[in-house]
Amino acid sequence: MSMTMVEKIIASHGGKDQVKPGDLVSVDLDLVLGNDVTTPVAVKEFAKLGMDEVYDKERIAIVPDHFAPNKDIDSAEQSKIIREFAYAKGIKNYFEIGEMGIEHCLLPEKGLALPGDIIIGADSHTCTYGAFGALATGIGSTDMAVGMATGKAWMRVPETLKFEYTGKLQPWVGGKDLILYTIGQIGVDGALYKAMEFTGEVIENFSMANRMTMSNMAIEAGGKCGLIAPDETTFEYLKDRAQRDYTVYTSDEDANYEKTYKFDVSTIEPQVAFPHLPENTRGISEVGDIKIDQVIIGSCTNGRLEDLRLAAKVLKGKKKAPHVRLIIFPGTQQIYLDAMAEGIIRTLIEAGAAVSTPTCGPCLGGHMGVLAKGERAVATTNRNFVGRMGHPESEVYLSNPAVAAASAIMGKIAGPEEVM
Amino acid sequence: MSLKGKVWKYGNDVDTDVIIPARYLNTSDPKALASHCMEDIDGTFASNVKSGDIIVAEDNFGCGSSREHAPMAIKAAGVSCIIANTFARIFYRNSINIGLPILECEAAVKGITNGDEVEVDIETGVIKNLTKDETYQAKGFPEFMKDIINAGGLVNYARENWGKK
Numbered sequence: 001m002s003m004t005m006v007e008k009i010i011a012s013h014g015g016k017d018q019v020k021p022g023d024l025v026s027v028d029l030d031l032v033l034g035n036d037v038t039t040p041v042a043v044k045e046f047a048k049l050g051m052d053e054v055y056d057k058e059r060i061a062i063v064p065d066h067f068a069p070n071k072d073i074d075s076a077e078q079s080k081i082i083r084e085f086a087y088a089k090g091i092k093n094y095f096e097i098g099e100m101g102i103e104h105c106l107l108p109e110k111g112l113a114l115p116g117d118i119i120i121g122a123d124s125h126t127c128t129y130g131a132f133g134a135l136a137t138g139i140g141s142t143d144m145a146v147g148m149a150t151g152k153a154w155m156r157v158p159e160t161l162k163f164e165y166t167g168k169l170q171p172w173v174g175g176k177d178l179i180l181y182t183i184g185q186i187g188v189d190g191a192l193y194k195a196m197e198f199t200g201e202v203i204e205n206f207s208m209a210n211r212m213t214m215s216n217m218a219i220e221a222g223g224k225c226g227l228i229a230p231d232e233t234t235f236e237y238l239k240d241r242a243q244r245d246y247t248v249y250t251s252d253e254d255a256n257y258e259k260t261y262k263f264d265v266s267t268i269e270p271q272v273a274f275p276h277l278p279e280n281t282r283g284i285s286e287v288g289d290i291k292i293d294q295v296i297i298g299s300c301t302n303g304r305l306e307d308l309r310l311a312a313k314v315l316k317g318k319k320k321a322p323h324v325r326l327i328i329f330p331g332t333q334q335i336y337l338d339a340m341a342e343g344i345i346r347t348l349i350e351a352g353a354a355v356s357t358p359t360c361g362p363c364l365g366g367h368m369g370v371l372a373k374g375e376r377a378v379a380t381t382n383r384n385f386v387g388r389m390g391h392p393e394s395e396v397y398l399s400n401p402a403v404a405a406a407s408a409i410m411g412k413i414a415g416p417e418e419v420m
Numbered sequence: 421m422s423l424k425g426k427v428w429k430y431g432n433d434v435d436t437d438v439i440i441p442a443r444y445l446n447t448s449d450p451k452a453l454a455s456h457c458m459e460d461i462d463g464t465f466a467s468n469v470k471s472g473d474i475i476v477a478e479d480n481f482g483c484g485s486s487r488e489h490a491p492m493a494i495k496a497a498g499v500s501c502i503i504a505n506t507f508a509r510i511f512y513r514n515s516i517n518i519g520l521p522i523l524e525c526e527a528a529v530k531g532i533t534n535g536d537e538v539e540v541d542i543e544t545g546v547i548k549n550l551t552k553d554e555t556y557q558a559k560g561f562p563e564f565m566k567d568i569i570n571a572g573g574l575v576n577y578a579r580e581n582w583g584k585k
Contacts, residue, residue, distance in 0.1 A: 024564045026582075041448045041488055048575050067446055074446035124486040124510055140488035140514035142574050150582040154564065188433055189480040193509050222480060224509055277433060364442035364485075385437040385484060387460040392441075 002252035004160040005227050006195040009135040009249050013118045014155075021159040021258070029059070030134075030244075031112060032147040033121030035103055035360075036064035036075070039082040041141035042122060046085075046148055054089050055151035058243075061093040061112060062086050063103040066360045071367035101332025101358045104128040104216060104300035108208070109332055111241030115230040115248045120144065120153050125300050125382065127223065130215035131208060132238070133230035133248060135195075138219060158195040158224045159258040160251075165202035167266035172416045174310075175210030176302060176380065176400035178202070179217040180271035182263070184281030192222035194258065197251065202265050203228055208237045209306040216301045217382050220278040270415055272378075273398035276386045284403060284415040294377040295320070295408040296389075297401050298329025298356075299363045302380035305335050305342075307401040312344040314405035314416050315351035321411030326353040327362065327369045351408075365390045378407040422541050423500035423521065424550075425472035428458075428465060429534040434477050435484040436511065440493040448489060450496035457493040471498035474540065476532050478504065482511025491515045501540050503528050503547065503558070516565055517574040523547070525558035542569075 003011065007019050014025035034042055039062055054060055062082055067075035086094035093112060095101070104125050107113045113129035119136040120126065122144040129136035139153065147153050165178060183190070196218045203211065211228050218226025228234075229250045238246075272287050274280040297303075297311050308330060320326045328348055330336040336358070339345050345355055362369030363381040371377055371390030376397065379389065384396035399407070402416040409419045438461040440453055447453070458465035475481075475494065481504040482490060491514050494502065501521040515522045521542050528547045532538060536551040545558035561569065571577040 024562055037442075037445045038486060038488065041492075044448070045575050049579055066442075072446060078446060078448070122486055122488075124484065126486075138486040138510050140486050140491075140510060140517060142488060142517040143513065146574055146578040146582070150578055152578075152582050154568075188483060189506065189508070192480065192506060219484075219510075222483065222508060364437070364445075366442055366445075370443075383435075383437070383484060385435045387441050388437050390443075392460040 002254045002256065004251040004255040004257065005133065005197060005229065005249050006135055006160055006225065007157060009116060009118060010155060010157050019157045021157050023157045025155055025157060026152055027118050027155050029120060029147050029151050029153055030117035031059055031061060031119040032144060033061045033103065033119065033123065033126060034144045035066050035123050036068050036079050036082055037066045038122035038141045038144065040078045042144040042148065043081055043085045045142050045145035049145065049149045051149045054091065054148045057090045058092045060091050060148055061107060062091055063095050063100060063106060065100055065102050065358065066364065067366050068100065068359060069097050069357065099333065102300045102303055102360055105303050105331025105335065108132065108212065109334055111238060111243045114238065114242055114244060114246035115234065116246050120147050124219045125216050127218045127225050128212050128216040128300060130218060130225045130227040131211035132234055133227055135225055137225045158193055160195040160197055161191055162197050162199060162257040162260040164260060164262045165200040165265050167264040169202065169265050170269055172270050172402045173268055174400055175206060175213035177268060177271045178265065179214045180273050180278065180281050180398060181268050183217065183221045183278050186221055188220060188277050188279045189222040191218065194223055196221065196223045196226040198226060198228050204231065207306060208233060209304040213301055220382055270400055270403050272403065272413060273384055275384050275395040275397065278384060278398060287413045290376065290413045292324060292378050292407055292412055293375040294325045294369060294371065295404050296327055296362050296369055296377060296379040296381060297404050298331065299381040300331065301382045302401050303329055303331030303335065305338050307380065308339045308344050311401040311405040312347040314402050314419060315409065316347050318351055318409050318419065320352040320408040324408050324411050326408040328353045328355045330358055332358055362389060364388065378404050378413055380404050422539060423472060424539045425470065425474045425500055427474050427476050427532055427534060427536045427538050428469065429532065430461065430475065430477040432478045433480045433483055434461065436482055436487050436490040437484055439482065439490040440487065445487060445489055450492050453489050453493035454496035457497045466497060469497050469499065472500045473498060474538050475499055475502045476529055478529055479506050481507050483508035486510045488514045488518065491518055491520045495520045505529050516568055519569065519573040523558035525556050528556035528558065531556060
């Protein structure tokens with residue numbers, strides 16, 4: 001019988017020939033991930049399991065990226081717990097400050113997230129690795145603990161929703177705009193408990209960076225995961241990176257999708273999601289006059305070299321508005337180095353940006369750019385919930401890097417065409 | 421197991437950032453987290469919630485981050501059960517895994533108003549609204565999840581079933 005990608009991946013990891021949506025299956029894990037917020041709780045739960053060792057020292061990744069470099073004494077204590085755990089258990093993929101990057105930029109770069117994998121991560125944006133054709137999904141600390149100890153997790157086989165994108169992209173429209181548009185169409189629970197599969201000629205022509213941006217935000221539609229079939233672009237990206245052999249699974253022609261959405265991208269302009277939900281999207285032409293105080297470019301959604309390149313293209317030879325704080329977060333140290341080599345960092349600093357070491361800090365109102373009462377930010381991040389970036393009465397508007405850069409120049413939300 | 425308490429009712433898409441804002445995630449102490457529970461959506465909750473109280477919400481409760489700190493904070497605040505139309509999947513999973521009872525029941529969400537006194541039987545899924553003298557039937561759990569709940573959470577379940585290779 002025919003199956004979707006997700007069904008094939010779960011069947012293969014659960015020792016079954018066939019699975020169907022709704023089945024509960026115990027699966028073998030390829031990678032278990034955690035960060036400095038979620039891993040301390042997992043370390044505590046791991047101790048209760050009564051096992052001395054983790055199931056596989058090479059199949060666990062721990063990345064202190066949220067409140068690291070440590071923002072205060074309490075965060076320093078949290079990071080210390082996971083550092084000591086990582087060393088005591090001999091965990092190979094522990095990334096100390098200096099090697100650390102934003103986890104969902106870092107793991108693909110290190111070749112740790114591969115096609116056909118089942119990856120669980122105690123971070124909701126673990127779904128990013130769906131861009132490689134992996135079943136990657138966010139879980140909590142207890143699942144992480146049990147995953148580290150046993151290499152197993154329980155999963156409900158999700159229904160799959162198919163999203164097909166065709167047509168010619170408008171200027172300045174990329175993965176961020178397509179995923180925001182999609183969430184705007186189906187709502188923040190439009191894919192609740194389900195797998196999203198992104199297909200069509202537009203996705204096939206997308207770079208890995210654009211694909212990762214789309215898969216990254218599957219969770220913002222409630223999705224369990226957001227998959228893209230591996231192809232030459234995927235294999236090229238993984239060529240000198242992949243740490244293991246991998247198996248490619250793709251959906252059968254006659255696979256059973258719960259629903260298929262078809263979008264003609266030629267009518268989609270750059271998107272902005274208004275507070276306080278990612279589904280509150282508008283085209284840039286419908287935004288109106290919204291004055292801003294801060295711009296954040298970076299994060300696991302848009303912190304890759306291509307994103308910084310786009311921001312630099314808009315900011316080249318220009319200055320941010322005097323009252324705007326423009327803060328930029330390269331996703332990893334390698335991205336930072338590559339951006340330096342290309343002259344991107346110089347362009348950004350000359351435009352008035354502060355460029356930070358990689359961290360998730362500002363995206364979740366942790367540190368390095370927290371908003372005061374009544375302040376507004378345009379951010380290339382993934383969430384604009386109440387209080388997400390600081391004071392409960394602050395506001396976050398989500399956009400792509402080019403719109404964020406143009407907004408920094410204009411001091412209000414603006415499209416790149418207004419400044420180019 | 422029967423649970424009884426006063427209802428705190430909320431709307432759609434209550435996200436994990438309002439359940440426990442990230443600015444408090446530099447600790448994982450349940451009591452410290454509980455003291456800020458629901459702070460950005462309801463400043464009166466943490467100081468007034470009583471042991472046994474029940475949260476009732478509409479669609480997609482617990483959407484957003486994977487932070488287990490969210491159900492931990494709610495549990496440590498004394499909440500005995502959450503009833504909603506639907507839960508976001510990571511929150512759903514985390515609640516089952518840490519042994520915080522959650523039920524999906526549209527009739528209950530429709531019938532219950534803020535402040536009602538409600539009694540819940542987790543085994544049968546029967547929800548009694550003592551204030552309005554109404555009864556609602558929640559969806560049951562699959563057997564596998566019942567096993568996790570009955571084991572007292574995933575850690576105990578894993579120790580019993582997925583032990584050393």
